[in-house]
Amino acid sequence: MGGYLARRLFSGALAILGIVIVVFVLVRMLGDPAALMMPPEATKEEIEIFRHAYGFDRPIHMQLVDFMKELARGDLGRSLRHDEPVMNMIMERLPATLKLSVTALVFSLILAVPLGVIAAIHRGTFWDRATMVIAMLGQSVPDFWLGLMLIYLAGVRLRLVPISGYGGFSHLILPALTLSVFPLARTTRIVRSAMLEVLGQDYIRTARSKGLSERIVTYKHALKNALIPVITVVGLDLGALLGGAVIVETIFAWPGMGRLVVQALDNRDFPLVQGGVLVMAISYVGVNILVDLLYSIVDPRIRCN
Amino acid sequence: MNGGKTRAPIGAIVILACIAAVAVFAPWLAPENPEEIVLTRRLAPPFWMEGGSIAHALGTDSLGRDILSRLIFGSRVSLIVGLVAVAAGAGVGIALGLVTGYYGGVLDNVIMRIGDVQLAFPFILLAIALMAVLGEGLGNVILVLSIRSWVPYARMVRGQVLALKEQEFVQAVRAIGAKDWRITVKHILPNVAAPVIVLASFSVARTIIAEASLSFLGLGVGVSAATWGAMISQGKDYLTDAWWISGFPGLAIMITVLSINLIGDWLRDSLDPSLKY
Numbered sequence: 001m002g003g004y005l006a007r008r009l010f011s012g013a014l015a016i017l018g019i020v021i022v023v024f025v026l027v028r029m030l031g032d033p034a035a036l037m038m039p040p041e042a043t044k045e046e047i048e049i050f051r052h053a054y055g056f057d058r059p060i061h062m063q064l065v066d067f068m069k070e071l072a073r074g075d076l077g078r079s080l081r082h083d084e085p086v087m088n089m090i091m092e093r094l095p096a097t098l099k100l101s102v103t104a105l106v107f108s109l110i111l112a113v114p115l116g117v118i119a120a121i122h123r124g125t126f127w128d129r130a131t132m133v134i135a136m137l138g139q140s141v142p143d144f145w146l147g148l149m150l151i152y153l154a155g156v157r158l159r160l161v162p163i164s165g166y167g168g169f170s171h172l173i174l175p176a177l178t179l180s181v182f183p184l185a186r187t188t189r190i191v192r193s194a195m196l197e198v199l200g201q202d203y204i205r206t207a208r209s210k211g212l213s214e215r216i217v218t219y220k221h222a223l224k225n226a227l228i229p230v231i232t233v234v235g236l237d238l239g240a241l242l243g244g245a246v247i248v249e250t251i252f253a254w255p256g257m258g259r260l261v262v263q264a265l266d267n268r269d270f271p272l273v274q275g276g277v278l279v280m281a282i283s284y285v286g287v288n289i290l291v292d293l294l295y296s297i298v299d300p301r302i303r304c305n
Numbered sequence: 306m307n308g309g310k311t312r313a314p315i316g317a318i319v320i321l322a323c324i325a326a327v328a329v330f331a332p333w334l335a336p337e338n339p340e341e342i343v344l345t346r347r348l349a350p351p352f353w354m355e356g357g358s359i360a361h362a363l364g365t366d367s368l369g370r371d372i373l374s375r376l377i378f379g380s381r382v383s384l385i386v387g388l389v390a391v392a393a394g395a396g397v398g399i400a401l402g403l404v405t406g407y408y409g410g411v412l413d414n415v416i417m418r419i420g421d422v423q424l425a426f427p428f429i430l431l432a433i434a435l436m437a438v439l440g441e442g443l444g445n446v447i448l449v450l451s452i453r454s455w456v457p458y459a460r461m462v463r464g465q466v467l468a469l470k471e472q473e474f475v476q477a478v479r480a481i482g483a484k485d486w487r488i489t490v491k492h493i494l495p496n497v498a499a500p501v502i503v504l505a506s507f508s509v510a511r512t513i514i515a516e517a518s519l520s521f522l523g524l525g526v527g528v529s530a531a532t533w534g535a536m537i538s539q540g541k542d543y544l545t546d547a548w549w550i551s552g553f554p555g556l557a558i559m560i561t562v563l564s565i566n567l568i569g570d571w572l573r574d575s576l577d578p579s580l581k582y
Contacts, residue, residue, distance in 0.1 A: 145551065246433070281426050284427065
């Protein structure tokens with residue numbers, strides 16, 4: 001177990017390092033930030049001074065080494081545009097992203113588990129087919145379009161909820177709903193197939209033959225075991241959501257990590273892009289490792305392998 | 306899933322065939338030039354709404370361009386990008402999977418680590434950055450989206466090869482002196498075809514949505530190009546007055562992707578019962 005964890009942590013760290021280097025090089029291909037940051041009437045000398053101050057005149061591998069050195073001290077640098085420490089800016093945005101992704105995940109789970117169970121125990125009936133059609137639709141709809149249509153219907157036509165911005169729970173509903181649709185659809189399908197598989201197992205027959213009620217068999221014996229594969233998918237979803245729901249955050253003007261990084265890309269704000277990407281990659285990889293650990297706790301069979 | 310019995314999704318196949326036909330015959334089917342700007346007729350509603358006319362059956366956008374014609378031409382971009390990007394990604398992925406699985410070693414390690422790096426990160430951000438560097442254009446969109454898709458193919462094919470290469474039939478062919486490439490291409494590749502086809506069908510669906518997302522963000526084929534994603538983006542500032550500008554292209558994406566997903570589901574159930582989800 002310890003060896004496995006160490007291996008996972010090592011390959012995770014390697015992946016994070018890889019993505020940081022790729023992004024570091026990539027943003028420097030976007031163009032010179034001096035052209036955007038300096039006033040148009042700036043002289044050549046002034047632009048040179050700017051570039052020198054931030055080290056952009058140095059060879060790219062030297063810049064990378066400098067960045068790594070600062071990173072080792074926990075310093076992500078300062079934003080070019082906002083002249084604030086990148087770390088502070090990320091810490092300001094992180095709660096919004098957390099709030100949004102966790103709410104979306106909760107929305108999806110609250111619906112997906114009962115829907116999947118109902119579809120499985122009524123397999124082949126109208127309810128099963130209806131649930132599967134809805135799930136298929138949910139996996140096929142582009143989230144940004146769904147978000148816009150929700151804004152139009154719930155916000156503009158019916159005036160039920162605020163259509164954008166950051167605030168209380170009412171601001172959270174539309175973006176979280178939009179984000180929850182894909183995980184909802186996928187989780188419903190997985191709960192259904194996992195339930196179908198578990199319901200065919202010998203121990204379910206045993207439980208039934210002991211005279212237990214169908215309800216206890218379904219919820220206590222079957223569902224508990226059927227939820228094991230669900231953990232993986234939910235973990236992947238959380239990782240992806242934490243990575244910033246870039247487009248949904250843009251549509252709803254949600255001040256999260258995704259939007260922060262996209263704006264930073266637009267502004268060629270290199271340090272901010274690098275810092276944001278680093279934090280996203282860490283949360284993505286971190287959640288995946290956590291899920292693997294959780295998996296082996298829930299299912300002791302995995303621990304042996 | 307239904308006890309081994311799977312019915313072909315006739316409806317989805319017919320719809321997809323129609324969409325493909327529309328894409329191929331777009332210039333003959335579209336009532337108007339999709340780029341023609343006529344400001345005097347801007348924001349005309351679809352024909353069943355008050356003020357709409359059958360001349361612009363699905364209405365016009367903020368520049369007076371005919372929505373139906375733009376939808377028809379937009380199908381081309383979605384299908385071309387979906388098919389070509391997946392074909393390219395799958396081709397590279399399969400080749401890398403065969404090589405890494407068969408030979409192992411340092412190359413295997415390096416390529417699989419590169420795959421890890423790519424999967425350690427939400428792809429859309431990488432795509433945004435890449436498109437910002439490369440610039441708009443059909444070729445660049447296809448390039449970026451094919452970079453996205455090689456990893457799952459490589460992983461899956463590699464896994465299959467690892468399992469297959471110790472099988473007796475492969476050892477038998479090797480014993481009679483077959484060369485490596487012949488073993489992989491002739492004897493191993495056909496055995497991974499089924500899962501590859503299933504995976505490819507779902508990736509076409511995902512890629513169409515990814516292309517639309519990039520176009521929506523203004524990082525796609527071109528800001529003014531008639532693509533479904535760009536159309537949704539052009540309509541987003543007119544939601545209150547003209548929902549149809551964004552509404553119809555989104556429906557088009559949903560119907561296309563839904564059809565592909567249904568076909569993918571059917572392929573998976575009939576080709577490869579071991580893949581459950």
